[in-house]
Amino acid sequence: MHDLVITSRRAVLPDGERPAAVAVRDGRITGIHAPDAAPEAAERVDLGDVALLPGLVDSHVHVNEPGRTHWEGFASATRAAAAGGVTTIVDMPLNSLPPTVDVPALEAKRAAAAGRCAVDVAFWGGAIPGNLAHLRPLHEAGVRGFKCFLSPSGVEEFPPLGAAELRAVMAEIASFDGLLIVHAEDPELLADPAGPGYAEFLGSRPGESERRAVERVIALARETGVRAHILHVSSALCLEPLAQARREGVRITAETCPHYLTLAAEQVPEGATQFKCCPPIRGEANRDELWAGLAAGVLDCVVSDHSPSTPELKVPDFAAAWGGISSLQLGLSAIWTEASRRGHGLGDVVRWMAGAPAALADLDGKRSGPGPGGKGSIAAGNDADLVAFDPGAAQTVDAAALHHRNPVTPYHGRTLSGVVRTTWLRGRAVRDTPHGNLL
Template sequence: MTPYDLVVRSRRTVTPEGERPAAVAVRGGKIAALHDYAAPLPAAEEVDLRDLALLPGLVDTHVHVNEPGRTHWEGFASATRAAAAGGVTTIVDMPLNSLPPTVSREALDAKLRAAEGQCHVDVGFWGGAVPGNAKELAALHERGVYGFKCFLSPSGVAEFPPLGPAELRAALEEIAGFGGMMIVHAEDPELLAEPEGPGYREFLASRPGAAERSAVTQVVRLAEETGCRVHVLHVSSAECLEVLEAARARGVPVSAETCPHYLTLAAEQVPEGETAYKCCPPIRSLANRDLLWDGLARGVLSCVVSDHSPSTADLKVPDFAAAWGGIASLQLGLTAVWTEAARRGHGLGDVVRWMSANPAALAGITGKGGIKTGNDADLVAFDPAADTFVDAARLHHKNPVTPYHGRTLKGAVLTTWLRGRPVDGRPHGRLLMKGDG
């Protein structure tokens, strides 16, 4: 037998068929075979994790890298280092908050130039749908973006304005024409308001769950009428679940995701003045959190992705009314979700499905999302029993601001392999284009 480049053994290998003892054999950056755990195999390198878990690399389809233009908020080098440290081997970059936003082929080319040679994990790209760029969408699709993001309410940055109802319909019709997908920040601007005070209670009241439900209802109706594939981003309100479940039962091409902060944090636990917790849509109640977990378990919500949206510390002040609305958590998503999932009786296979297999399938990223023959050898050695204390200053995120600071989370990422090579500080990530083999 020709020697393998690498063999990784674990008694807890999480495969699409379930968790089992296995030896994962790697050749040429791909998973060449899965063997019995104790099978003798010739290999240039061998790692035996014994009772530690072996997971596929996570796929995070909701990351704001912010480069070029706002690289002081985050950048490709820092974001992808953080991703690898958190067991994420593929990210898909959002079209904002970079300058220029990714709303034309020329802007995408600028982003590709900025990313080249910096990435520690593989990186794909979303395009943006904004007023006036409908004629750019087909060219972006042909260039290889994984789909298009739009807002129905203000995005927080002037250069990425929201689509009105007529503009949304026109964009969906255009995207349906070439078989693409729209991903939507769904909050109804008519039901949003300015906070009536500086605290979290007032901020939460200004962005009610009804605003999400109203927007999701609109998106579902238009998806049904246009036939466009639509994905609802960062669902924070359980009020949306009934609408989404009914749409799925009717065969409407709509799916939805949620995020670690909505599954692990709660409004009742937000400390006074701790604006690191601010995000849009907001973190809601403990009771709402329980309902999101139920929706995830039932498959109404299919993916858990970070919505990593960092900023510099000076933009997170002075209060909840004025602070930037974004959570920094790219490095912490796996441990945060595992902490709560394990407490609720879910297994590592569930977490892998929500955070690796389903996001890869959503975007159509081939060769990712599972430990199976032929896939890229994107692997993560994970200790599910370890405790990880979060010190924001020690994270790879460019700015040390996160609501998880000071928390102890369950689980620890020990090693991350990208196509069979450890992520060790020398960038070897690739820039991914939809349709590439």
């Protein structure tokens, strides 16, 4: 007797989309069956034409707890994740206080998260000037990799790495085959905005700053052999050097975000600082090129870079407001809206938003084997992290109704395609009582 069998005429599986019955026992998927050959189960759910997806993995989430829980916290962030079909998040090492740059800080973060998470949570560590000796202990304590900045982060407790520091960090992480994830903007090409509007803000962070920083990371990854990942690519100027590096065998991957794929600079309303993020949302032609890079596999992942703040920090203008987009609950629907319009299927979305982020953070069980893994696909042996997603339904976003702690999002008032009906974490529907694990 199984605990649960979920049947759908649109199950999105590693080998394609087809009718299937997914059987679950003790929190894991035991098998994928034809709908008319499903085993007996204590609970049966028939989704009909509602699609069954693997739970998404969002490897770029700023939870901010402890220290800045009034911006976002584990309880609110993970509720938002579950409502958006995300069953695993990987928490960034900033903007919490203290940042996750040594083992005691990681323990403080785990203590803050314990018992409060509606979905599973893993953690990134941080690489900053002066913490080189803490990287290996953090790796051994279970962080999934290390984040660094090449330009100012926006918070003084997480400064950027200089050229010599970056090389030393890469060599150290390569020594234990870890992963370095990089906010890649060249500070020499950044400037203070020349005025309060979006055009001036966009002009202060040109795409060439991203490309030059990406080229620097590629050169050092080639030299040191480290695994490196470029965060939140917003400029299509990065695509050519990334593609060339991969052809040469450099161990480098890259991601982009829903806001870069669904929003455009031409659409930013006057004074709408909820659209401000770093690097910035660029023009429509650039957005089309990012989609082409995603389709070609130059960009691997689509993740939220959920970086919330209080409404008071999003004023008074684009020069002064906090740069961060709140979208954790909306990423799946936002991407499906645009992806379906461009001819992509649910299988593509699952690859970008579940499989690739799970592999990046070593949560798919393929690098390190059984344990905290088995995420990102509907396959026998994996955790039964599943999502009922109605791709034909529509929703109009009301920021005040979202589970994020603060009602600030550029998607407010937009109509998106696709609605999450139910999210299961290890075979249990996510309800009011949190049952997420710390990975």
